[in-house]
Structures are given as structure tokens and as C-alpha cells.
Amino acid sequence: MRLLHGRPLAERLAARSRERSRALLGRDVHPALAAISVGIDPAANTYLQRLVRGGKAVGIAVRDISLPRDATERAVIAELDRASRDRSLHGILLLTPLPGKLDEGHLVDHIAAPKDVEGVNPYNVGLLLDGRPQFVPSTAEAIIELLRFHEIRLAGADVVVVGRSTVVGRPAAALLLSEDATVTIAHKSTNDVGALTRRAAIVVVAVGRAGFLTGDMISQGATVIDAGINMTPAGIAGDVDADSVATVAGALSPVPGGVGTVTTALLLRNVLTAAETQTAGG
Numbered sequence: 001m002r003l004l005h006g007r008p009l010a011e012r013l014a015a016r017s018r019e020r021s022r023a024l025l026g027r028d029v030h031p032a033l034a035a036i037s038v039g040i041d042p043a044a045n046t047y048l049q050r051l052v053r054g055g056k057a058v059g060i061a062v063r064d065i066s067l068p069r070d071a072t073e074r075a076v077i078a079e080l081d082r083a084s085r086d087r088s089l090h091g092i093l094l095l096t097p098l099p100g101k102l103d104e105g106h107l108v109d110h111i112a113a114p115k116d117v118e119g120v121n122p123y124n125v126g127l128l129l130d131g132r133p134q135f136v137p138s139t140a141e142a143i144i145e146l147l148r149f150h151e152i153r154l155a156g157a158d159v160v161v162v163g164r165s166t167v168v169g170r171p172a173a174a175l176l177l178s179e180d181a182t183v184t185i186a187h188k189s190t191n192d193v194g195a196l197t198r199r200a201a202i203v204v205v206a207v208g209r210a211g212f213l214t215g216d217m218i219s220q221g222a223t224v225i226d227a228g229i230n231m232t233p234a235g236i237a238g239d240v241d242a243d244s245v246a247t248v249a250g251a252l253s254p255v256p257g258g259v260g261t262v263t264t265a266l267l268l269r270n271v272l273t274a275a276e277t278q279t280a281g282g
């Protein structure tokens with residue numbers, strides 16, 4: 001079985017980002033990202049720390065804006081509106097999951113579309129679904145970029161995406177359709193997920209349940225992309241039971257070291273794109 005490591009691709013992306021960042025600095029533009037969290041959870045905190053380290057490596061300042069877990073929706077909106085107006089910030093990321101009392105669907109309306117580097121504002125969601133992507137959720141984009149980098153054929157491939165979240169499953173399905181794959185989405189109300197995944201050449205899983213996809217749920221030689229990040233007593237784990245899947249799959253993206261590594265690099269790349277666009281006339 002082949003492991004689809006993300007680090008070589010992430011390093012390539014970072015090298016190009018450093019060049020772009022230097023060009024911006026040459027124009028006295030200092031690219032910056034606001035990472036806004038509300039009672040940050042362990043998985044989101046891991047991602048934030050990767051962003052801070054990655055940003056430092058490519059010349060992007062990552063401003064950590066942490067709100068308490070009991071912050072009201074009005075307080076979060078005020079912070080998003082403030083960041084949207086702040087010309088020194090070029091990108092805004094609202095870290096999830098959010099406490100249950102907050103309406104994520106309403107909050108993302110307050111992220112200015114030109115700074116929406118995670119592609120969650122309805123404007124950017126609409127462009128993606130219309131086949132004209134501008135900013136795309138970085139984990140979804142990382143799935144496609146990882147498959148391309150490892151030369152996994154997408155055109156004509158039968159793909160099952162397990163999970164329908166707005167930041168992974170749905171946008172990944174839209175991107176796969178743009179690559180001419182035949183895409184099926186399975187979710188919590190799907191009667192027999194295994195019946196679908198066993199017919200697929202490529203399985204993408206993003207459900208937030210450690211070890212959800214097992215070897216008996218895939219076909220011999222299938223490519224499996226694990227987009228899950230779960231905190232367990234043993235450390236970070238994906239949504240794939242790697243031991244059983246490894247005996248059947250032809251290729252598997254590891255966790256850690258697969259999709260997540262590329263996700264960080266792509267989010268930072270989006271910050272540079274936003275900075276370039278916002279300062280093009282300066």
C-alpha cells in the first residue's frame with residue numbers, strides 16, 4: 001500500500017508562498033490573518049498552532065483572537081465586523097467547532113468576502129457551486145491537491161465522500177465534480193455506507209469519528225483519503241482504522257502527515273492571494 005504523504009506538497013506550496021510574501025513585503029504590505037476562536041477545542045487549537053508556525057515560516061502574521069466560551073453571538077459578530085474593517089488584516093478565519101449556542105451559519109455572513117480565506121461566506125460558497133471558485137475551504141481543497149500531487153486519476157473515477165459538512169464534505173464533492181469524477185455523498189442517514197464505499201475507486205472520509213472507516217468497507221486497491229482529526233487518549237487519530245484499511249487499500253493518506261499538512265499550507269496561500277488582491281492598486 002502506498003502512503004499519500006502531504007509534506008512534500010506542503011513544502012512545495014510553502015516555498016512558493018515565501019516568494020509571494022517577499023514580493024508583498026517589498027511593497028510594504030505585511031500579510032496578516034486573524035484567527036478568531038470561541039472557547040477553542042483541542043483539535044482547533046492544534047490547527048491554530050500549525051497556522052502560527054506555518055505563517056511565521058512564510059512571512060504571514062497570524063493574530064490569535066480568543067473569545068471566552070460564553071461569548072454571545074453579538075460579541076462574536078462585533079469581532080468579525082472589526083476584523084473585516086481592519087485594513088491591516090487580509091484574511092479572517094473563524095475556528096470551529098463553535099459552542100452549541102452560536103449559529104455558525106449566521107456568523108459567517110459577517111466575514112467580509114474578500115477576506116474569507118476559508119471560503120465559508122455565502123458569496124464564496126455560491127461561486128464554488130457555480131464552478132467559479134475563488135476561496136475554497138482549505139481541507140476540501142487539500143483533498144484535491146493531494147490526489148493530484150500523487151497522480152490519482154479523478155476524471156471518470158467513482159468517488160464516495162463520507163460526510164456532508166460545509167467545510168469538507170460538500171465543498172470536496174463540488175471540487176471533485178469539477179474534476180469530472182462521479183461523486184456520491186454518504187452521511188449519517190445513509191442506510192448502508194459500506195455498500196456505497198465498497199463500489200468506489202476513491203473514498204474520502206470526514207465524519208469526525210476515529211476509526212470509522214474499516215477495511216471491510218472498501219474495495220481491493222481503493223484510494224482512501226482520511227480528512228479526519230480526532231483527539232484520542234493515544235493522540236491524534238483520523239477517521240480511518242488504518243490497520244484494517246492498510247490490508248485492502250492501494251493508497252491511504254496518513255493522519256497525521258496527510259491532508260492536514262496540506263490544509264495549513266493552502267489556508268496560508270489564500271491569505272497571500274487576499275493580500276495581493278486587496279493591495280493591487282497600492
